[in-house]
Amino acid sequence: MRILRxxxxxxxxxxxxxxxxxLKSTPWAVPVSASRSTVGTGHANVETMRVDSRDVQALTSAxxxxxxxxxxxxxxxRSISEGAxxxxxxxxxxxxxRIVHLSTMSVYGPVEGLVREDTALNPSLGWYxxxxxxxxxxxxxxARRGGEVVVLRPGCVFGPGSELWVGRVGRWLQTGRLGDLxxxxxGWSNLVHVDDVCQALMAALQxxxxxxxxxxxxxxxxxxPRWNDYFVDLAxxxxxxxxxxxxxxxxxxxxLLAGPPLKVMQLAFKRLGRPTSGLPDxxxxxxxxxxxxxxxxxxxxxxxxxxxxxxxxxxxxxxxADWFVGKKAERTPPLDKAICIP
Amino acid sequence: xxxxxxSIQNGxxxxxxxxxxxxxxxxxxxxxxxxxxxxxxxxxxxxxxxEDKKTQSLYEGEVADERLHSPPDKYRxxxxxxxxxxxxGRCMPFDPIDxxxxxxxxxxxxxxxxxxxxxxxxxxxxxxxxxxxxYDAGEAFGPQLEPLIRGFDSxxxxxxxxxxxSCPTHFGTRYAKRLQLAPGVxxxxxxxxxxxxxxxxxxxxxxxxxxxxxxxxxxxxxxAAVLAAxxxxxxxxxxxxxxxxxxxVGNFHDVVGRYYMCHIAGNVGxxxxxxxxxxxxxxxxxxxxGIYCRxxxxxxATEQRRLGLANAVAxxxxxxxxxxxxxxxxxxxxxxxRRLISYEYGKRLNDxxxxxxxxxxRHLFNVVAxxxxxTAFLGHWLLRxxxxxxxxxxxxxxxxxxxxxxxxxxxxxxxxxxxxxxTDKVDALGMPQLRVDWRYSQADIDSVRGxxxxxxxxxxxxxxxxxxxxxxxxxxxxxxxxxxxxxxxGTARMGxxxxxxxxxxxxxxxxxxxxxxxxSAVFPTSSQANPTLTLIAMSLRLGEHLxxxxxxxxxxPVGACA
Numbered sequence: 021m022r023i024l025r026x027x028x029x030x031x032x033x034x035x036x037x038x039x040x041x042x043l044k045s046t047p048w049a050v051p052v053s054a055s056r057s058t059v060g061t062g063h064a065n066v067e068t069m070r071v072d073s074r075d076v077q078a079l080t081s082a083x084x085x086x087x088x089x090x091x092x093x094x095x096x097x098r099s100i101s102e103g104a105x106x107x108x109x110x111x112x113x114x115x116x117x118r119i120v121h122l123s124t125m126s127v128y129g130p131v132e133g134l135v136r137e138d139t140a141l142n143p144s145l146g147w148y149x150x151x152x153x154x155x156x157x158x159x160x161x162x163a164r165r166g167g168e169v170v171v172l173r174p175g176c177v178f179g180p181g182s183e184l185w186v187g188r189v190g191r192w193l194q195t196g197r198l199g200d201l202x203x204x205x206x207g208w209s210n211l212v213h214v215d216d217v218c219q220a221l222m223a224a225l226q227x228x229x230x231x232x233x234x235x236x237x238x239x240x241x242x243x244x245p246r247w248n249d250y251f252v253d254l255a256x257x258x259x260x261x262x263x264x265x266x267x268x269x270x271x272x273x274x275x276l277l278a279g280p281p282l283k284v285m286q287l288a289f290k291r292l293g294r295p296t297s298g299l300p301d302x303x304x305x306x307x308x309x310x311x312x313x314x315x316x317x318x319x320x321x322x323x324x325x326x327x328x329x330x331x332x333x334x335x336x337x338x339x340x341a342d343w344f345v346g347k348k349a350e351r352t353p354p355l356d357k358a359i360c361i362p
Numbered sequence: 363x364x365x366x367x368x369s370i371q372n373g374x375x376x377x378x379x380x381x382x383x384x385x386x387x388x389x390x391x392x393x394x395x396x397x398x399x400x401x402x403x404x405x406x407x408x409x410x411x412x413e414d415k416k417t418q419s420l421y422e423g424e425v426a427d428e429r430l431h432s433p434p435d436k437y438r439x440x441x442x443x444x445x446x447x448x449x450x451g452r453c454m455p456f457d458p459i460d461x462x463x464x465x466x467x468x469x470x471x472x473x474x475x476x477x478x479x480x481x482x483x484x485x486x487x488x489x490x491x492x493x494x495x496x497y498d499a500g501e502a503f504g505p506q507l508e509p510l511i512r513g514f515d516s517x518x519x520x521x522x523x524x525x526x527x528s529c530p531t532h533f534g535t536r537y538a539k540r541l542q543l544a545p546g547v548x549x550x551x552x553x554x555x556x557x558x559x560x561x562x563x564x565x566x567x568x569x570x571x572x573x574x575x576x577x578x579x580x581x582x583x584x585x586a587a588v589l590a591a592x593x594x595x596x597x598x599x600x601x602x603x604x605x606x607x608x609x610x611v612g613n614f615h616d617v618v619g620r621y622y623m624c625h626i627a628g629n630v631g632x633x634x635x636x637x638x639x640x641x642x643x644x645x646x647x648x649x650x651x652g653i654y655c656r657x658x659x660x661x662x663a664t665e666q667r668r669l670g671l672a673n674a675v676a677x678x679x680x681x682x683x684x685x686x687x688x689x690x691x692x693x694x695x696x697x698x699x700r701r702l703i704s705y706e707y708g709k710r711l712n713d714x715x716x717x718x719x720x721x722x723x724r725h726l727f728n729v730v731a732x733x734x735x736x737t738a739f740l741g742h743w744l745l746r747x748x749x750x751x752x753x754x755x756x757x758x759x760x761x762x763x764x765x766x767x768x769x770x771x772x773x774x775x776x777x778x779x780x781x782x783x784x785t786d787k788v789d790a791l792g793m794p795q796l797r798v799d800w801r802y803s804q805a806d807i808d809s810v811r812g813x814x815x816x817x818x819x820x821x822x823x824x825x826x827x828x829x830x831x832x833x834x835x836x837x838x839x840x841x842x843x844x845x846x847x848x849x850x851x852g853t854a855r856m857g858x859x860x861x862x863x864x865x866x867x868x869x870x871x872x873x874x875x876x877x878x879x880x881x882s883a884v885f886p887t888s889s890q891a892n893p894t895l896t897l898i899a900m901s902l903r904l905g906e907h908l909x910x911x912x913x914x915x916x917x918x919p920v921g922a923c924a
Contacts, residue, residue, distance in 0.1 A: 133543050200491070200652060202529070202751060203536060249488075252651050261650035265529065265752035314543050 024049045025085060026225060027116075029073050029107070030092035031055050034181045035122065035217055039090060040066055042218040049225065054082065073103040079110035088118040088225050097151040104155035108162040118168040120224040121159045122217075125175050125210055125238065125317055127152050132314040137173070137236040137321060146306060163234040170224035174217050175210025175240035175317050179336055180343035182214060186254070188301040190344045193255040197274055197303065199264040204271055205248035207313040210240035213331035213339075223326035240317035241330040247311045250337075257341035275303040364542050367406075367553035367574045374580040378404035378548070379912055381570055381584035383555040383599070385409075386444020387533045387894055388881040388901045389590035390541065391489055395905025397544035401912060404582055405541070406553040406572055409441030411534055416575055417441070420554065420789045421595075423796035430844040431624070431800040434594055437706050437848035442551060443534020444592065445848060446894070448706055451530025451755060453492040453895040454523075455483050457673060459663040460773075460889040466670035469621065469776040470887050473858045473867035479899050482906075486898035491536070492526040493653035499524050502649050510657045510678075512641040513826035518665045518816055523675065525892075527646075527654040527755040552576070556791050558587065558603040558611050560874065567877050573791050585912055588869075590880035590901065593622075593850025593893075594782055597883060598796050600854065600864075600871075601784050612854070612871040615861045620781040621852040622798070623888040624845035626772040626806050629679055630814065631831025633821070635764040641826070644678035644766060645758040654755050659768070660890065661816050669816070672809040673890040674772035676817065680759045681767050683711055686724035691732025692739040692759055694725035710843050735760065768829070770840065772813065773888050775805045782853055800845050807837045849893050854883040869904045880904050 026043055030036040031053025043051035044066055054071040071082045073093050083089060089111065093103045104121070111119060126149040128135050129142025143153040159169045178185040192198035220239055229235060245253070255263045282302035289296045322328045370376070380396050382389045385407030396403045409417045421435035439447045456476065463471030484495040496502040499510075499522040510521040541549050550572075557571040559581075569581040589596045597619040601610035610618055635642050646654045658675040666673060681688040683697050696703075700711035729736055739759075746754035780801040784794035814831055821827040832839070857863025860872035865884050871877040880901045882893040889896070 134545065200752075202491075203539065206539065256650055259650075261652075262648050263650065263652040265652055265750070267751040314539060 021048055024087045024225060026051045027054055027083060027086045027089045028052065028092060029054050029071070029089060029103075030094055031068065033092055033094055034183065035177060035214060035221075036090075036092035038181065038214050039092065039218045039221050042215075042222060046222065049222070052086070074099065074106050076106045076109050079106055080113050083110050083114045083116040086114075086116045088120065089116055090120045090122070090221055090225070092122050097147045100148075100151040101154035101158075104158040108158045108167070111162065111167060112165060118170075118225065118229075119159065119162060120221055121155065121169060121171045122221070123156055123171050123173045124148075124152050125173050125240070125315065127156060127173060128315060130309070130313065134316045134318050135238070136318045137238055145309070148306075160234055163232060166231065168229040169234050170227055170229060171234060171236045172217070172220055172224060172322075173236060173238050173317075174212050175238075175244065176212070177214050177217055178211050178340050179214035179331070180339055182340065185211065186340040186344055187347075189251070190254060190258055190260070191301055192303070193251060193258060193260040193263070195300065196264055197266075197300075198251055199255065199266045200248050200252055201266050201271065201311060202248070203312065204266075204268050204308065205246065205251060205311045207247055207311050208316045209244050209247050209250045210315065210317045211244035211250060211333070211336065212239045212241050212319075213336040216241065216328055216331050220322055220326050220328050223328065227326065235325070237322040237326055238317040238319045239322055239328070240319045241333060241336070242319065242323075243330070243333045245333065253337055254341060257337055258344060271303075271308055275305045275308050279303050279305065363547070364538065364549040364551065367550040367572065368576050368578050370550065370578060370580050372578055372580065375569070376404055376580060376582045378402045378582065378584045379546075379586065380404070380908060381406065381582045381587045382880075383570065383587065383589045384444065384591035384595070384881075385442045385534065385549065386590065386592060386881075387446050387490070388897050389444070389588075390533045390537050391486070391898045392588060392590060392880050392901040392905050393547055393549075394537065394540055394544060395902050396909060397547045399905065399909035399913075400546070401909055402546035403544075403548070404584065405547065405549040406555050406570070406582070407442050407549060407551050408554045409439070410551050411442050411538065413439065413441055413447070416790070417552075420791065420793070422789065423798065424785055424787075426797065426799035427844075430802075430841070431798050432705075432709065432844070432847050434796050434798055438592060438594070438850075441534060442538065442549070443532045443536075446531060446533040448704070449528075449530050449848065449894065451490075451492075451528035451753075452525050452892045453487065453490050453528055454497055454525040454891045455495075455899070456889040456891050456896050457663065459666060460673060460887055460891075464667065467672055467773075467775055467887060469862065471857075472886055473856060479896070479903060482899040482902040483895070485902055486895050487526070489531075489533075489537075489898055490528045490895055491531045492528045492895070493649055493651040496649075497524045497526070498522050499647075499655070499657055502655065503647060507647065508643050510643055510659075511635055511827055512637070514821070514824045516820040516824065518662055519820045520660045520662055521657055523658050523660055524655045525658060526649070527656075529752050554791055555591070555599060556602075556793055557605070558589075558599060558877065560603075560606040560611060562606065564606045564873065566875050575790060584876075585915075586876040586878060586908055588878040588880050588904070588908070589854075589883075592881060593853050593883045594796055594798070596879055596881060597782050597853035598784065598793070602794050607873075611877065612864050612873055614873060617855065617862060617864050619783055619853050620778045621776040621855050621886070622780045622782055622800055623774045623776060623851040623885075624800060624847075624849045625888060625890075626674075626774050626802060626810060626840055627770060627846040628840040628842055629682055629767045629769050630836060630839045631768055631829055633678065633766045633768055633827060633829045635766075635827040637764070637826070639761045639764050642678065642761055642764060642766075644761055646755065652752060654752070656755075659817060661813050665816060669812055671812045672773040672775060672806070674770060674810060674813045675890045676768040676770050676813070678766040679769035680757070686721065686728055689728055689731075690759060691729045691736040692757070694728035695736055695739075696757065697725050698722070698729065706847060709847060768814070768817070768831075770810055770813070771846065771890055772806070772810050773890055775803055775809070776852055776855070776887060777801060777803055802841065802845070807840060810840055811836055849882070849888070851882045851885045851888045851893055854879045855886040856884040857886055868907050869900065878904060878908070
């Protein structure tokens with residue numbers, strides 16, 4: 021059996037760290053966790069390295085000994101877009117022939133209805149979608165120039181460790197800022213469990229890819245509910261009751277009026293080196309759009325070609341709630357460790 | 363997608379797997395269900411999103427006795443979302459006994475059981491935004507919930523039955539976007555179905571005729587047609603479609619429009635509970651998922667069978683509003699403000715008795731003498747109802763005396779003489795108007811009396827409360843406001859025998875292979891429960907049946923179903 025050496029960029033993040041653990045337990049892969057800011061990722065028996073994914077020289081030398089790289093890098097627009105460009109450039113200068121790139125459903129923009137992978141990309145929803153679309157363009161260039169690349173477009177990744185879709189949502193539910201939103205929460209959540217994303221990433225590492233092709237896969241559990249259902253279910257699981265019905269006016273006030281000062285406070289606390297975990301989470305206005313957006317990812321291809329077996333929603337919900345309750349006493353990790361920041 | 367029917371060219375013939383006539387809760391639930399199952403659906407909705415006077419006037423008609431039944435254009439809304447635009451939101455499933463053939467309830471018995479319908483209730487509950495499908499207080503709230511009446515525990519009277527409240531959800535605004543995006547769905551607004559045209563042999567629908575108030579006319583030729591236009595309008599459409607079958611579609615045995623039922627409802631008697639007021643939980647509880655719930659009193663199914671009673675519930679209620687003897691500022695305030703309240707919600711504030719200046723003065727005195735309670739009530743109403751997204755369902759007064767009237771809501775015995783028929787007068791589209799001749803029977807009153815007698819006995823037995831009512835005025839108390847408004851049931855009743863029913867267990871008109879009815883028109887009996895939740899569940903069941911059937915017959919041309 022051929023052993024793959026796999027470099028996981030963003031290996032200390034939510035998905036990256038769980039992928040490293042999952043790869044570690046396989047007989048066919050040796051993962052190395054790479055991240056920009058820290059060497060210590062908490063992985064036992066896993067090699068870690070510090071790499072600035074925007075530094076082409078550093079990345080080229082880091083990639084020398086690897087067969088494949090998984091790009092789980094999160095962060096600001098530059099980290100995402102420029103990081104992808106640098107990764108492609110570096111990989112082309114080494115023997116590392118395969119990139120598995122973690123993209124997002126945000127690349128589809130405001131489209132609604134059932135969305136397959138051949139739906140046109142639309143970067144109009146803001147910096148995040150734009151950066152992710154740019155990153156995919158760089159990946160396409162890698163495929164065009166002889167590299168092998170597989171792109172995954174997950175919906176909202178929940179499960180243990182998900183600060184974005186469990187942590188802050190749980191806190192909003194506990195403080196009565198979120199609940200049943202009616203029409204404003206009628207969009208599909210496109211939730212996908214972090215274990216399923218890891219499953220898909222591992223399958224993508226081994227997927228046969230024809231030269232010049234760039235297979236793309238949506239990732240969302242077929243039984244993922246609409247946002248309102250998720251909010252009510254999670255609230256009940258966290259005993260954040262009575263679940264309020266929240267009107268569009270309150271949501272807008274929260275996001276547009278309270279959001280900016282909260283964000284400024286968060287940044288100020290960070291600059292002063294003080295913990296932000298005690299601050300209320302600002303509600304990004306982009307989320308209001310997302311919760312009302314009837315985008316429904318069709319993940320049939322992932323089930324068929326990557327053979328992903330989806331974690332049942334109820335199981336994902338329970339594991340998310342258990343993690344939330346269990347971590348309460350712990351310090352909240354910063355959101356920029358997460359993969360998707362709409 | 364959602365279009366205006368006037369955008370369709372005159373004389374066009376439209377096609378779809380299913381044409382759904384009516385965009386109320388039944389039609390919307392059915393349409394979404396069919397779309398999810400891969401069928402193309404054309405929904406014909408007479409109205410727009412907002413109320414339109416000209417469209418609403420298409421509902422106008424006659425009633426045999428205005429004291430017994432509201433005019434046909436009241437309690438109904440001809441717009442997307444239907445009457446859910448004005449409903450109160452009370453949800454509860456029918457009880458298993460409602461589906462049984464009961465010897466003491468003539469013409470009772472459904473061709474399906476409670477268990478057949480049960481799988482569809484949770485989704486119906488979700489569509490109605492009434493939370494979890496959990497209608498037992500113990501299950502929904504756990505053992506920590508205080509009893510309805512402390513110390514009252516009867517083997518004959520159930521106190522843990524719940525009703526849950528929708529927001530109340532306006533199905534039109536709530537689900538417009540889902541309809542807009544649903545694959546294969548086309549909603550035509552302003553589209554009035556004016557006739558069901560059958561094939562020459564009368565055994566299949568050939569087409570549905572459609573007209574708009576602006577003069578556009580076209581036809582729809584679906585593989586299956588579903589009338590989901592409400593308990594009155596469905597009968598009107600069947601009766602008015604007379605070209606092939608002179609008595610109307612599905613009316614070979616003169617059943618269409620008959621057995622028309624509402625509910626028997628009114629405030630009666632006085633319940634007095636011993637001990638402190640905290641012994642009684644007469645108002646709303648809020649379930650963990652944020653849903654207002656309320657408990658009711660009901661006689662157990664076993665006792666109903668033993669005593670020959672129809673189904674009924676009773677809620678702990680306040681005294682008769684119109685009588686200032688209650689000395690309650692809130693109730694008097696409601697009475698004085700009744701002209702500001704819509705017809706549907708103000709109806710039970712006007713009992714038809716002459717109101718003298720002295721009567722007004724006594725109400726006014728009640729308001730002035732009770733300023734704190736009145737102000738607190740107004741504040742609560744403003745915050746919890748007017749401004750709230752999920753509205754506090756009804757007026758609940760602070761319990762200061764442990765004395766309550768009972769608000770009874772009871773099943774009506776089906777009778778063929780209670781019916782709707784067509785008149786010679788036509789509406790703006792040439793459709794004959796309806797005449798409503800709703801009737802109740804002495805058996806209805808006797809059954810309520812029997813239920814109340816059980817309550818009298820059981821409260822007396824318990825030693826913690828006593829209930830008393832005036833047997834001589836019961837009929838007057840129950841019939842003071844006539845039929846309970848908005849519950850239009852039984853006009854195209856379901857059954858196995860075509861001689862006594864209009865549709866079969868699959869909601870298919872017996873004599874027409876591809877014509878179906880969704881909504882409370884098909885209910886052969888009325889239960890104690892408000893009909894909305896059950897008609898949504900029935901629509902979801904119909905959606906599953908139609909999908910199964912049409913997928914199986916995919917290659918069959920229109921009309922070949924016979």
